[in-house]
Amino acid sequence: MRIQIAKGRFIDPANQVDRVQDVYIADGRIVGLGSAPAGFEADRVVEAEGLVVCPGLIDIAARLREPGFEYLATLETEMEAAMAGGITSLAIPPDTDPVLDEPGLVEMLCYRAKKLNRAHIYPVGALTLGLKGERLSEMAELVEAGCVAFSQANVPIVDNMVLMRAMQYAATFGFRVWLQPIAPFLARGGYAHDGEVASRLGLPGIPVAAETVALYTYLQLAKITGARLHVTRLSSAAGLALVDQARAEGMDVSCDVSINHLHLSDMDIGYFNANCHLVPPLRSQRDREALVQGLADGRINALCSDHTPVDDDGKQTPFSESEAGATGMELLLPLTLKWATEAGVPLLKALARITSDAAAIVGITKAGHLGVGARADVCVFDPAAYTPVNRDALKSQGKNTPFLGLELPGQVRYTLVEGQVMYGG
Amino acid sequence: MRNPQLNKHGELQHLLTLDGLPRDVITAILDTAAPFTEVAEREVKKLPLLRGKSIFNLFFENSTRTRTTFEIAAKRLSADVVNLNVSTSSTAKGESLLDTVDNLCAMQADMFVVRHAASGAPVLIAQHLQATARDHIHVVNAGDGRHAHPTQGLLDMYTIRHYKRDFSNLVVAIVGDVLHSRVARSQIAALTTLGVPEVRVIGPRTLLPTEVEKLGVRVFHDMSEGLRDVDVVMMLRLQNERMNGALLPTPQEYYKIWGLTQEKLALARPDAIVMHPGPMNRGVEIDSAVADGAQAVILPQVTFGIAVRMAVMSMLAGQ
Numbered sequence: 001m002r003i004q005i006a007k008g009r010f011i012d013p014a015n016q017v018d019r020v021q022d023v024y025i026a027d028g029r030i031v032g033l034g035s036a037p038a039g040f041e042a043d044r045v046v047e048a049e050g051l052v053v054c055p056g057l058i059d060i061a062a063r064l065r066e067p068g069f070e071y072l073a074t075l076e077t078e079m080e081a082a083m084a085g086g087i088t089s090l091a092i093p094p095d096t097d098p099v100l101d102e103p104g105l106v107e108m109l110c111y112r113a114k115k116l117n118r119a120h121i122y123p124v125g126a127l128t129l130g131l132k133g134e135r136l137s138e139m140a141e142l143v144e145a146g147c148v149a150f151s152q153a154n155v156p157i158v159d160n161m162v163l164m165r166a167m168q169y170a171a172t173f174g175f176r177v178w179l180q181p182i183a184p185f186l187a188r189g190g191y192a193h194d195g196e197v198a199s200r201l202g203l204p205g206i207p208v209a210a211e212t213v214a215l216y217t218y219l220q221l222a223k224i225t226g227a228r229l230h231v232t233r234l235s236s237a238a239g240l241a242l243v244d245q246a247r248a249e250g251m252d253v254s255c256d257v258s259i260n261h262l263h264l265s266d267m268d269i270g271y272f273n274a275n276c277h278l279v280p281p282l283r284s285q286r287d288r289e290a291l292v293q294g295l296a297d298g299r300i301n302a303l304c305s306d307h308t309p310v311d312d313d314g315k316q317t318p319f320s321e322s323e324a325g326a327t328g329m330e331l332l333l334p335l336t337l338k339w340a341t342e343a344g345v346p347l348l349k350a351l352a353r354i355t356s357d358a359a360a361i362v363g364i365t366k367a368g369h370l371g372v373g374a375r376a377d378v379c380v381f382d383p384a385a386y387t388p389v390n391r392d393a394l395k396s397q398g399k400n401t402p403f404l405g406l407e408l409p410g411q412v413r414y415t416l417v418e419g420q421v422m423y424g425g
Numbered sequence: 426m427r428n429p430q431l432n433k434h435g436e437l438q439h440l441l442t443l444d445g446l447p448r449d450v451i452t453a454i455l456d457t458a459a460p461f462t463e464v465a466e467r468e469v470k471k472l473p474l475l476r477g478k479s480i481f482n483l484f485f486e487n488s489t490r491t492r493t494t495f496e497i498a499a500k501r502l503s504a505d506v507v508n509l510n511v512s513t514s515s516t517a518k519g520e521s522l523l524d525t526v527d528n529l530c531a532m533q534a535d536m537f538v539v540r541h542a543a544s545g546a547p548v549l550i551a552q553h554l555q556a557t558a559r560d561h562i563h564v565v566n567a568g569d570g571r572h573a574h575p576t577q578g579l580l581d582m583y584t585i586r587h588y589k590r591d592f593s594n595l596v597v598a599i600v601g602d603v604l605h606s607r608v609a610r611s612q613i614a615a616l617t618t619l620g621v622p623e624v625r626v627i628g629p630r631t632l633l634p635t636e637v638e639k640l641g642v643r644v645f646h647d648m649s650e651g652l653r654d655v656d657v658v659m660m661l662r663l664q665n666e667r668m669n670g671a672l673l674p675t676p677q678e679y680y681k682i683w684g685l686t687q688e689k690l691a692l693a694r695p696d697a698i699v700m701h702p703g704p705m706n707r708g709v710e711i712d713s714a715v716a717d718g719a720q721a722v723i724l725p726q727v728t729f730g731i732a733v734r735m736a737v738m739s740m741l742a743g744q
Contacts (some may be wrong), residue, residue: 199634200444202544202571202610207635271429271552272545316523316553318543320570 001043002026008048013352014369025376028418048380054351055370056088056377058358062307068097073309073397079118081396083423085330086379086412088119089367094126095153101126101137103145110146122148122362127166133157136169148362149176154279156182167227178230179218186210191320193283197266206281211239219246231255235280237290254361257291258306259335274315274322275402296343302358305332309398327398334387334408376419385411429551439551439564440737442573444614455583458736474743475504478535482508485541491567495538498734523553536563536742544570563741571607577702578611580730588698598625598651601661601710602632608702617641627651631672652692660701663710676709686712698722
């Protein structure tokens with residue numbers, strides 16, 4: 001299948017290209033930009049006038065809920081959601097059931113995903129067996145099976161000696177360690193940011209210190225062990241300041257933020273909206289502003305959906321009894337565009353946070369760029385159209401998100417994976 | 426985002442919290458309660474305002490006192506009252522909160538009086554009723570987690586108004602475990618809405634919510650400073666499980682520093698009244714000499730509570 005994407009605004013952040021030009025695809029690869037290679041005859045022309053053509057998006061945190069939570073979502077439903085969101089590569093946290101601590105399990109997941117032939121998946125293995133924080137997982141075997149990094153998802157290791165050993169072991173091989181900064185005792189029993197809103201609503205709070213205390217520990221241990229640390233889902237200004245400080249001291253550390261924390265604060269909990277029950281908690285407006293700025297100037301490296309399908313049973317309960325999480329893959333691009341507009345970030349730079357910069361965190365070279373010869377994972381979207389967020393429109397089995405009822409800027413028109421149109425048209 | 430306790434005309438549909446409830450609504454409830462206090466003194470303590478109405482006391486958390494006062498209030502208005510202690514029935518079998526509500530709706534409930542251990546549970550029920558177009562059913566919050574206990578807050582306002590007449594020149598101190606107290610949150614909301622110029626909270630830092638000053642109160646840790654020249658002292662109950670541990674070392678130390686004694690009360694204005702939502706821990710947050718003393722209005726609070734609950738129920742569901 002030879003495809004010509006015609007007259008689109010081609011944006012490839014990795015190569016710093018932003019211009020109107022045609023894209024020529026053959027055999028799953030980009031074979032020409034601007035002008036067709038000799039003898040190229042398109043089987044199909046995708047008209048993209050007025051549309052943006054960019055690398056397929058990379059979501060570095062998307063829970064597909066398999067294995068173990070198939071009642072919440074399946075690979076089939078979530079892969080459709082990824083396609084609808086223009087996402088062609090995604091990293092999967094290990095908090096499945098059983099958790100991703102077994103090479104066989106990871107192989108099975110990769111096999112299932114490959115068979116579906118949608119987005120490429122990059123499993124993140126469990127740093128410790130069962131995420132229990134006691135015994136190390138077989139990291140070398142897990143990498144052979146397809147894992148790209150190791151994490152504890154939202155289950156922090158209580159014993160710092162185990163954490164240090166896990167980081168040392170990972171550092172032995174140069175494996176990436178992705179950690180969510182949660183100090184277990186400081187976060188225990190809390191459901192919302194410990195501030196005015198939680199105090200007013202009588203929701204047990206989670207102080208910012210739950211993030212900063214853990215983060216400081218992680219940074220210190222990464223320094224000692226030489227582990228390649230990536231900090232997931234920053235939520236606070238103070239947390240970002242710690243990352244800044246570590247970098248100023250010469251540490252190589254990356255971090256990300258979720259679409260929810262980029263756009264919402266604890267005020268959005270309103271009258272106990274359980275869709276705003278998230279990990280980490282939505283923090284203050286001041287924290288949100290720091291995250292917006294941090295992502296704009298690149299101190300926060302990537303934006304992710306933190307896609308976590310939760311069903312109505314998990315949300316139609318009092319806030320503190322509800323399940324944390326929100327669906328997000330289909331909102332990743334619209335919320336990136338919304339942020340870019342509001343923060344005055346040029347499109348090229350904004351798209352980098354969900355393509356090339358995200359690729360660097362996962363450590364993949366095959367995705368996130370569209371030079372000649374690159375794998376033809378492409379997202380074509382209409383920046384002037386709007387994406388309605390409602391239960392019928394969402395492809396994901398998870399219908400719960402704080403953005404329900406809104407119309408967000410941008411609409412994915414085509415998603416190509418390895419040169420095949422998998423969505424749109 | 427519509428205030429879930431008001432209907433689309435801005436009228437009171439449910440009573441869920443006093444936070445954000447307009448001043449004239451609060452005043453109207455207190456005004457409505459006044460004549461109901463006399464009903465209790467009649468030979469026949471009954472009014473026909475809620476005749477034929479079914480009120481379900483839906484208690485997901487144990488309570489004898491509050492449930493009883495709601496039951497008495499409903500019966501004095503001639504309603505049929507059904508008491509459900511759900512902590513021991515359906516949810517133990519895995520039924521969800523909203524399933525329980527739907528089942529009771531199918532039994533033609535007119536009003537739910539809800540107590541729940543989780544903050545926001547009655548709000549969820551009200552939102553559910555609204556989403557399913559059952560606007561004829563009312564919800565009264567009888568205490569949810571740490572969030573709100575609006576009828577307690579209202580009866581406290583009734584009591585203050587009874588003894589002090591005017592809110593606009595008062596200094597009120599709330600003493601004790603504000604952090605875990607739904608009563609304190611409702612009191613603070615009502616007092617600030619009614620225009621009390623100075624609301625104080627007094628307690629150790631471990632028992633005061635983060636940024637509590639943003640709720641409109643002055644924060645004190647020292648009783649001798651906090652009680653100085655106050656007109657109303659509102660004591661809070663200290664739960665047993667919070668007396669020994671990481672929040673407080675011992676009840677003895679708590680009593681020594683924050684327990685209300687005659688000596689500390691003497692720092693308040695001589696005509697200050699002392700209130701307590703009950704049940705009291707004598708010798709922990711309050712000394713018996715104060716609890717039984719001339720300035721205590723703790724038992725009148727209980728009596729007024731029935732009238733206030735009658736007012737709320739009749740305003741919501743009465744003809």
